[in-house]
Amino acid sequence: MSFLTIVQIVLFIGLVGASFFVAFRKFKEIYDNIMLGKPEQINTTLGFRIKNMLLIALGQKKMFKLTFAALLHMVIYVSFVITQIELIEIFIDGLVGSHRILYHAFENIQFLHTLYVVVINFIEILSLLTFFVTIIFILRRTTFRVARFQMPELKGWPWRDALTILAFELILISFIFLMNGADSALHIKENGEGYGFILSGFFGSMLTGLPNLSLELLEKLGWWGHLCMVMTFLVYLPYSKHLHIMLAFPNTFFSRPEAKGEIHNMPAIQHEVQSMLDPSFVVPVTDGEIKFGAKDVYDLSWKSLLDAYTCTECGRCTAACPANQTGKKLSPRKIMMDTRDRMEDISKGKKEHGPDFADNKSLLGDYITGEELRACTTCNACVEECPVNISPLSIIIELRRNLIMEASDSPTEWNNIFANLENNQAPWQFSPSDRLNWTQEL
């Protein structure tokens, strides 16, 4: 084994090891952030969970509410999954210092050889398609300006994040073709014919005029470039909206079972009211202080926090929101983004100031305002639209509960209906004894 090969193996192990270490640390931080949330029992069967995960995450069922976007997305998604097969060979080559180890191992086994060529061709065709789809995605954001990508909450980092990921994809695919193209050119020069890769074989046939050393360098550049992009992707992923490619799976797995119209019961208040109505009822003892609704991420369910990290800011929720469509401040997507930003700000604070870090901020008030929350009609359009079963509504309701019951921040009209409901058992100021007045008109 040459000195150069040993250097490459060391570089490979160093790069991959460091990337996994850095990425793992951030993934762990995200896991810890999600666990900041309150416990919530999700009562579903394993069958229900797997079915949801297969249909909605793997099968992208809900994506197809918008057929065009879903088809484009499907190309990138399938391409991403299939490309991982080629990565297996790249990893083995990197670890042992070989070159196309699987190709050479399969060279004399007809079936496996054919399979290898077919798989690489499949990857290359999908990669080329993905290249074009990625350009369409960039144009949808920058030139065609699809409405849901132009909203205020996407300004700044979310906008750059989306375009960064798309740029990564273009660079990554270019490196794949550079690697396979230069390699094909070398193969053609040595054996008179290429590997049988249609696309890179075509690019390779145009490069055969270059000297072998240049081709070898180009192949190495493509190989290392591709690897570096994959590792960059891995490290960048947990900082990005792109994390949905992983979290869509647990998030759909843990989908809530109940009818969308059901709002979670609050046993503490149930028991308190029960003891008022029935003096013989003994309120069960609970540990710690009881807080009504959510003021900060600590008060939300872990599922809502997982929702927040799963959100890829596609904005289908906001596009469907009746309040948003009529110019109100509420955007369900912003609710999810704010929740994640709050968790990220807390973990940043903890890193800088130690684990006891506390600022004087909270999700309610500093990130999400009462005006946004009060605009919600609880119509479930956002929940219905989300391709990965996120519920912005659960967070809205929990924050509203805090706004009303802890902060007593309620519009006068609502205070009036609360008073009417308490006194007259109806939201309007009618006497309960008038409930049957309508019968006089029969």
Add this chain to the structure above:
Amino acid sequence: MQYKVPVMSDLVAEGKTPDVIFWVGCAGSFDQRAQRVTIAFTKILNQLNINFAVLGTEEACTGDPARRAGNEFVFQMLAQQNIATMNTYGVKKIITTCPHCFNTIKNEYPALGGNYEVLHHSTYLQGLINDGKLKVEGGAFKGKRITYHDSCYLGRANEIYEAPRSVIEALDADLIEINKCRTTGLCCGAGGGQMFKEDEPGNKRINVERTEQLIEVYPDVIAVACPFCNTMITDGVKGENKQDDVKVLDIAELVAQANSY
């Protein structure tokens, strides 16, 4: 026909038991527009000799607007009071003309000890039509262009999309779907306590946006299945000055009028 509205407490005093409770709801009891829906549905129940009763003055708001606005205390007081009333009477089956009452009693009362079979009147009417007990074809709405506005609490919240449509189709009417219907239907703007307060600052009212979508298909009738949608869309149609061309009617009113009840 002499229409009757049996009240639960009276029936109990007479030693009788109704088969179903007609849950009228606050809008159905007090709101002038919704009262007409209550009356229409009562007439249908009477015409078909359904053994029903209302709770009358013992009925309280289900608590839906309080819970959704964020006031769980008020919700719990109302819900527990209603459950105590109904459990005392041994209520088994409830029909309501309000999707909000329907959703709360069906999905949220079980956690508090209130377990009943709950039907929205669209499902109930569909069943009666399917069983041949209720005839609606060939009436006043034959050939009329009717579009249906999905109620969020019936549709997305409880996945009831077809029942109200099958009632409309049974009228021999021309059911016209608008683009934003079923799962993508736009809210009328009243849910989540919005009915009882001014809109937050924005550039349009939700009911106006929704009404514009509905009148785009030139309907003779906009059919609704919720008292709040009814109010919001009626207001929207008035705002567009179309009240002479487009009627906003609940499916119970459609059925009652088709039969000249």
